[in-house]
Amino acid sequence: MKEKLPNLILKSLQNVLPKGKKNIGLHEPTFKGKEWQYVKNCIDTGWVSYLGEYVNRFEKEITKFTQVKYAVATVNGTAALHLSLLAIGVKPEDEVLAPAMTFIAPVNAICYCAATPHFVDVSYKTLGVDAEKLSEYLKKNTLIRGGVCFNRKTSRPIRAIIAMHTFGHPVDLDSLLKVCREYKITLIEDAAEALGSYYKGKHVGHWGKLSILSFNGNKIVTTGGGGAVITNNLILARKIKHLSTTAKMPHKWEFYHDQIGYNYRLPNINAALGCAQLEQINRFLKKKRNLAEKYSKIFKDIEGIKVFHEPEFARSNYWLNTLILDKNYISQRDDILKITNQNGIGTRPVWTLMNKLPMFKKCPKMNLSNATDLERRIINLPSSSFLI
Numbered sequence: 001m002k003e004k005l006p007n008l009i010l011k012s013l014q015n016v017l018p019k020g021k022k023n024i025g026l027h028e029p030t031f032k033g034k035e036w037q038y039v040k041n042c043i044d045t046g047w048v049s050y051l052g053e054y055v056n057r058f059e060k061e062i063t064k065f066t067q068v069k070y071a072v073a074t075v076n077g078t079a080a081l082h083l084s085l086l087a088i089g090v091k092p093e094d095e096v097l098a099p100a101m102t103f104i105a106p107v108n109a110i111c112y113c114a115a116t117p118h119f120v121d122v123s124y125k126t127l128g129v130d131a132e133k134l135s136e137y138l139k140k141n142t143l144i145r146g147g148v149c150f151n152r153k154t155s156r157p158i159r160a161i162i163a164m165h166t167f168g169h170p171v172d173l174d175s176l177l178k179v180c181r182e183y184k185i186t187l188i189e190d191a192a193e194a195l196g197s198y199y200k201g202k203h204v205g206h207w208g209k210l211s212i213l214s215f216n217g218n219k220i221v222t223t224g225g226g227g228a229v230i231t232n233n234l235i236l237a238r239k240i241k242h243l244s245t246t247a248k249m250p251h252k253w254e255f256y257h258d259q260i261g262y263n264y265r266l267p268n269i270n271a272a273l274g275c276a277q278l279e280q281i282n283r284f285l286k287k288k289r290n291l292a293e294k295y296s297k298i299f300k301d302i303e304g305i306k307v308f309h310e311p312e313f314a315r316s317n318y319w320l321n322t323l324i325l326d327k328n329y330i331s332q333r334d335d336i337l338k339i340t341n342q343n344g345i346g347t348r349p350v351w352t353l354m355n356k357l358p359m360f361k362k363c364p365k366m367n368l369s370n371a372t373d374l375e376r377r378i379i380n381l382p383s384s385s386f387l388i
């Protein structure tokens with residue numbers, strides 16, 4: 001008799017993953033570089049907080065790695081998103097577009113500005129915003145007046161879009177930017193999951209007016225908690241830095257603030273961890289690619305599933321490896337999740353779609369057929385770099 005799909009997947013995973021480790025998480029950090037040395041240095045010198053050399057150094061290393069000109073380190077990726085929206089002038093009566101299939105951070109950040117999230121669909125090819133579908137939707141549902149895009153139904157301005165690189169796979173940035181330009185919508189890249197991912201040979205983060213990174217514990221490089229805004233625009237970079245440091249005017253002893261600011265600066269002790277982690281990113285990326293290839297091989301001949309592969313225009317960091325269930329096997333998803341997790345292998349479904357969450361149910365949205373379909377078919381696999 002043919003073996004059942006959940007058992008088959010479990011066995012395949014057990015074949016690939018290291019034996020003897022009791023619980024394997026979805027994405028866990030590795031600290032094998034100078035983490036201890038740098039963090040100890042912060043403690044020994046007393047520079048653990050707001051000021052210190054590691055924050056500046058970390059920002060510089062980020063710009064070196066991504067080739068984006070400016071980086072401002074923040075307490076987390078969500079704060080980086082919040083600052084980005086503030087910096088481009090998102091206001092309470094505005095709408096901001098975001099994919100329905102995303103981690104909640106960008107949608108929360110829109111709400112922190114008292115703006116309204118407006119959900120858009122994703123593409124099967126990238127799992128991120130579907131530029132073609134977006135273009136058709138905007139054509140039918142918006143009008144441009146005085147250089148501003150208005151939602152015909154709500155009469156509110158659609159100011160920006162936060163496009164997320166899902167599981168590290170870049171969205172089709174050229175196509176998306178073209179749509180954004182046509183409709184006067186500012187592009188913000190949520191590259192929280194995509195440090196080390198390239199679109200047509202260039203690191204992500206160059207297409208958005210502002211882009212953000214996250215250094216949460218489950219990301220490819222971690223500072224414990226942390227994030228950054230990256231941009232090629234000097235004026236915006238300065239504005240973000242100012243907003244993230246309580247809008248305090250630089251002065252040796254005086255405290256003067258010229259507007260309401262935020263305490264969103266990354267502490268030095270976290271940046272120290274980040275400096276040590278960034279030194280190892282190329283090794284992490286290589287290992288993660290090897291793991292993705294291995295998954296690809298072992299699952300190739302199993303009927304009912306496909307391993308998600310980077311789009312042809314991209315080189316992905318494969319932050320989270322992904323299985324897509326064939327339509328006829330959707331009913332087995334929960335059994336697959338159950339049997340793997342019961343055996344200590346951390347697999348997960350994709351996030352519940354944003355439009356289904358109670359606080360966002362009434363938000364405007366386009367037809368979300370792709371996201372609604374994919375929501376039932378995605379399973380993420382353990383993807384830590386040390387697994388291989």
Ligand SMILES: *Cc1c(COP(=O)(O)O)cnc(C)c1O
Pocket residue numbers: 076077078079102103105106164190192193213214215216226227
């Ligand atoms: C991790 C993540 C963020 C930022 O999360 P923080 O925990 O605030 O650093 C934002 N967007 C996406 C898609 C993420 O995965």
